[in-house]
Amino acid sequence: MDHKMKKDLRKKYLRRRRHLGQLRGLGNMDPYNKMKSLKDKGGKIIGCFPLYPPLELFHSMGLTPVVLWGLKDSVKTSGRADLHLQSYACSVARHLVEFVLSDQGRIMDGLFMYNACDTLRNLPEILHCGLEENGRSLPVFKMHIPMAPQEQTGTSGYLRAKILSLIMELEETFGVVFSPEEFRHSVALYREMRLLCKELESRVARGAISYGRFSQIIQESYFTTVEDHIALMKDTLKEDPLFRNDSVGPSPAVAIIISGILPPPPKLIDALEDAGFRVAGNDIASQRRSYDYTPEAADNPCSYYVDFYFNHFPCPTLLYSADKRIATIKNLASGAGARGFVFIGEKFCEDEYFEIPYLQKILKEMGIPTLPLEISIEDDLNSTACVTRLEAFSEMLRG
Amino acid sequence: MSEEQKAKTGHTKTEAGKRLSKIIFNDYMRLHQKAKEGAFVVWIAIVVPAELFSGFENVVYAVPESHAAMSAGKGVGPLQCEKAEGNGFSPDLCSYARIDLGTAFDGGKDSPTFGLPKPHLLVSDNNNCSLLVKWFDVYHREWGTPHFILDVPFCYEQQKDRDFDYILSQYRDLIAAIERLSGQKFDARRFREAVQNTGEALTQWKRFLKVASHRPSGLTVFDSFVQMAPFLTSRGSRELVDHYRLLADETEDNIAWGIFPVPHEKYRLLWDNIAPWHQLSKMSARLAGLNANIIAASYTYCMGSLEGEFDLYAYDGGDPLGYLARTQNFSVCPHGLELRYRSMQKAIKEVGIDGVVFASNRSCKVYSIMQMDMLKRVTRELNIPAVMIDVDHADVRKYTEESVFGRIEALLELIDVRRNHALS
Numbered sequence: 007m008d009h010k011m012k013k014d015l016r017k018k019y020l021r022r023r024r025h026l027g028q029l030r031g032l033g034n035m036d037p038y039n040k041m042k043s044l045k046d047k048g049g050k051i052i053g054c055f056p057l058y059p060p061l062e063l064f065h066s067m068g069l070t071p072v073v074l075w076g077l078k079d080s081v082k083t084s085g086r087a088d089l090h091l092q093s094y095a096c097s098v099a100r101h102l103v104e105f106v107l108s109d110q111g112r113i114m115d116g117l118f119m120y121n122a123c124d125t126l127r128n129l130p131e132i133l134h135c136g137l138e139e140n141g142r143s144l145p146v147f148k149m150h151i152p153m154a155p156q157e158q159t160g161t162s163g164y165l166r167a168k169i170l171s172l173i174m175e176l177e178e179t180f181g182v183v184f185s186p187e188e189f190r191h192s193v194a195l196y197r198e199m200r201l202l203c204k205e206l207e208s209r210v211a212r213g214a215i216s217y218g219r220f221s222q223i224i225q226e227s228y229f230t231t232v233e234d235h236i237a238l239m240k241d242t243l244k245e246d247p248l249f250r251n252d253s254v255g256p257s258p259a260v261a262i263i264i265s266g267i268l269p270p271p272p273k274l275i276d277a278l279e280d281a282g283f284r285v286a287g288n289d290i291a292s293q294r295r296s297y298d299y300t301p302e303a304a305d306n307p308c309s310y311y312v313d314f315y316f317n318h319f320p321c322p323t324l325l326y327s328a329d330k331r332i333a334t335i336k337n338l339a340s341g342a343g344a345r346g347f348v349f350i351g352e353k354f355c356e357d358e359y360f361e362i363p364y365l366q367k368i369l370k371e372m373g374i375p376t377l378p379l380e381i382s383i384e385d386d387l388n389s390t391a392c393v394t395r396l397e398a399f400s401e402m403l404r405g
Numbered sequence: 406m407s408e409e410q411k412a413k414t415g416h417t418k419t420e421a422g423k424r425l426s427k428i429i430f431n432d433y434m435r436l437h438q439k440a441k442e443g444a445f446v447v448w449i450a451i452v453v454p455a456e457l458f459s460g461f462e463n464v465v466y467a468v469p470e471s472h473a474a475m476s477a478g479k480g481v482g483p484l485q486c487e488k489a490e491g492n493g494f495s496p497d498l499c500s501y502a503r504i505d506l507g508t509a510f511d512g513g514k515d516s517p518t519f520g521l522p523k524p525h526l527l528v529s530d531n532n533n534c535s536l537l538v539k540w541f542d543v544y545h546r547e548w549g550t551p552h553f554i555l556d557v558p559f560c561y562e563q564q565k566d567r568d569f570d571y572i573l574s575q576y577r578d579l580i581a582a583i584e585r586l587s588g589q590k591f592d593a594r595r596f597r598e599a600v601q602n603t604g605e606a607l608t609q610w611k612r613f614l615k616v617a618s619h620r621p622s623g624l625t626v627f628d629s630f631v632q633m634a635p636f637l638t639s640r641g642s643r644e645l646v647d648h649y650r651l652l653a654d655e656t657e658d659n660i661a662w663g664i665f666p667v668p669h670e671k672y673r674l675l676w677d678n679i680a681p682w683h684q685l686s687k688m689s690a691r692l693a694g695l696n697a698n699i700i701a702a703s704y705t706y707c708m709g710s711l712e713g714e715f716d717l718y719a720y721d722g723g724d725p726l727g728y729l730a731r732t733q734n735f736s737v738c739p740h741g742l743e744l745r746y747r748s749m750q751k752a753i754k755e756v757g758i759d760g761v762v763f764a765s766n767r768s769c770k771v772y773s774i775m776q777m778d779m780l781k782r783v784t785r786e787l788n789i790p791a792v793m794i795d796v797d798h799a800d801v802r803k804y805t806e807e808s809v810f811g812r813i814e815a816l817l818e819l820i821d822v823r824r825n826h827a828l829s
Contacts, residue, residue: 092777094767095774099774125770127771128741128742128770128771128775130561131778132742132775132778135742135778136778150568153535153538153554153556154555154556158554158575158578160570160575160578164571325535325556332546353497356495356498356499357535359497360502360542361539362495363494
């Protein structure tokens with residue numbers, strides 16, 4: 007079989023897998039409609055700013071947390087956001103503001119934010135202004151998560167106090183009550199969900215699941231209940247022959263790692279797979295960085311979140327994780343047998359930008375070529391250049 | 406010389422201006438000299454309380470942001486930025502960071518101060534901007550220099566007791582870290598003296614800024630921008646107190662003698678954001694030509710005040726560490742919109758402002774993202790016209806003078822229209 011024939015077969019195979027994913031109804035509902043179905047069940051929805059909110063806590067108190075990233079399917083324009091944010095705010099912030107200020111945003115009962123980055127920390131009052139202009143308001147729960155290392159005096163104690171304050175605020179606002187038993191139950195559910203995410207990711211790494219389909223499944227978790235997400239993943243793993251048999255289909259040959267805040271947009275994922283890449287390692291904030299670590303079951307939320315945050319998968323936005331991050335990336339690259347590393351840079355995300363040159367340097371020392379791509383709010387319009395670069399990168403890696 | 410300079414900048418260099426040049430030159434030379442002689446060198450973010458280092462006999466500090474501002478002012482900003490960009494750093498990163506990275510990775514070449522001596526410790530904080538932590542991490546990784554992060558909660562309202570205690574505990578950690586790394590003992594007496602000096606210097610600073618209330622104003626904001634520099638390089642020193650006292654004296658004397666930077670001042674403006682370091686002379690001269698004067702800035706009046714305030718928060722001679730913890734959030738960036746509005750409202754009333762220039766600064770998102778709502782609120786609630794212009798504090802390549810002045814002139818026309826309307 008010549009190279010062209012192999013390439014055509016692979017494309018055909020991948021398209022079939024994508025099609026199967028679509029048949030299952032994944033990605034067919036936009037975030038708003040997913041939230042609406044949650045609301046219709048009587049849930050109180052807490053819209054959480056990215057990246058790593060304390061989801062288990064909200065869940066344990068009978069609230070339904072959704073993470074406000076991946077909103078592009080619900081916000082077709084950024085007109086409202088443009089009245090409040092300059093064009094150099096990242097797409098995550100602009101989509102978030104647009105969604106909250108739109109009529110669709112009325113579906114939420116509250117917002118939660120923490121100091122994930124300089125842009126996000128400025129948003130609560132901007133949103134307040136935007137909502138007020140339309141005679142609306144939403145309770146906003148703000149929390150400072152310590153960004154100095156745990157060894158520094160005061161960080162753990164401060165975080166514990168903040169968790170307690172948050173619990174009291176939630177109780178007061180929504181008339182709910184914290185229960186250690188419920189918390190333990192929620193922690194167990196989220197732990198199960200995260201383990202399933204990791205299981206799916208390992209199948210992607212082995213070439214048994216397309217990365218596109220995996221991304222759709224993970225995206226479900228932002229706007230669904232943890233129970234439904236677990237059921238979806240279990241069902242998928244059980245029923246789909248493609249998931250049951252790891253050896254089905256040709257495994258794309260070139261193992262790469264992708265890194266960034268959000269997964270690449272669909273067009274780029276298609277291009278990535280058409281170019282014959284296998285995502286053997288994942289360093290995406292809304293994916294691996296989010297589900298990699300869950301502490302053991304606990305009924306003390308303060309201890310739990312000290313463990314959760316300080317042992318979190320390293321992320322450029324978790325400032326204390328800088329030292330651990332380099333070692334993690336090295337391990338990820340060597341463990342995955344990666345031949346290339348693709349940065350999916352979120353335009354204007356300086357937390358990510360500062361790290362890229364150093365990561366490129368250490369990856370180069372490991373003999374791993376890198377490809378930095380940049381995704382902006384107009385990513386659908388600008389995808390052609392990225393696709394061409396991905397194809398060229400593939401050709402280069404194949405020699 | 407003075408006439409030539411007046412033609413170029415709109416006014417002559419004051420005695421305080423001449424003295425400032427000497428202080429800054431001496432500060433950098435002393436820094437290099439002491440480092441060469443074996444002093445323990447700390448690089449700090451702009452709002453790390455440098456008085457802590459005065460508590461040690463042989464610890465010196467450098468402020469990369471201040472050095473970057475000076476580089477931009479001296480015209481080498483784009484050159485250093487390009488060096489950083491050549492090393493893979495995105496042009497969308499803060500231009501201070503790019504200037505500093507470009508300078509450091511080129512061994513201080515092209516720097517007006519021969520760069521900065523290599524640090525033994527990096528101290529960042531995340532209240533002014535969390536990216537300072539990322540920026541210092543670059544050096545931490547490249548050079549293996551220890552990096553201490555001061556984690557300071559953002560203020561949506563005035564500082565809470567828990568936040569105060571948290572900051573205090575970190576100062577104690579920082580002192581212990583320096584003791585461990587430098588082998589030097591912290592001297593509480595020296596430290597208290599430094600805080601006392603800072604308190605006095607800030608009293609004089611506020612006195613200096615007060616001359617803006619006079620009509621015409623005794624200063625331009627460009628004077629105050631450049632005069633901030635020694636607060637960063639000489640913080641806690643007696644020299645700083647003396648300089649700011651002379652600065653305030655001289656400026657008050659000028660008013661008494663009828664000497665004003667914009668004698669036919671017709672428009673009194675307020676600036677919101679970091680200074681456009683590459684444009685100080687040009688902007689000052691062009692505004693003076695329009696009889697417009699920017700007389701106050703959130704960037705300068707925050708020094709010496711608490712969040713949401715405009716007046717001095719004086720040091721009362723009490724616990725010096727407590728004073729620093731309480732004023733840790735003095736700069737604008739760690740303040741929420743409500744606090745920023747409150748202090749701006751006070752400034753507008755006390756100084757007498759006709760219009761506000763919101764400088765949307767690509768290199769400082771934390772300062773800028775919020776301005777669109779600030780602008781709406783100022784125009785709506787204070788009935789003051791305002792305009793937004795695009796700048797970059799240190800990268801002149803992202804600045805278009807005609808576009809900026811087109812907007813500023815529109816603001817001046819709007820002020821005229823309102824005045825005429827009020828008269829008719």
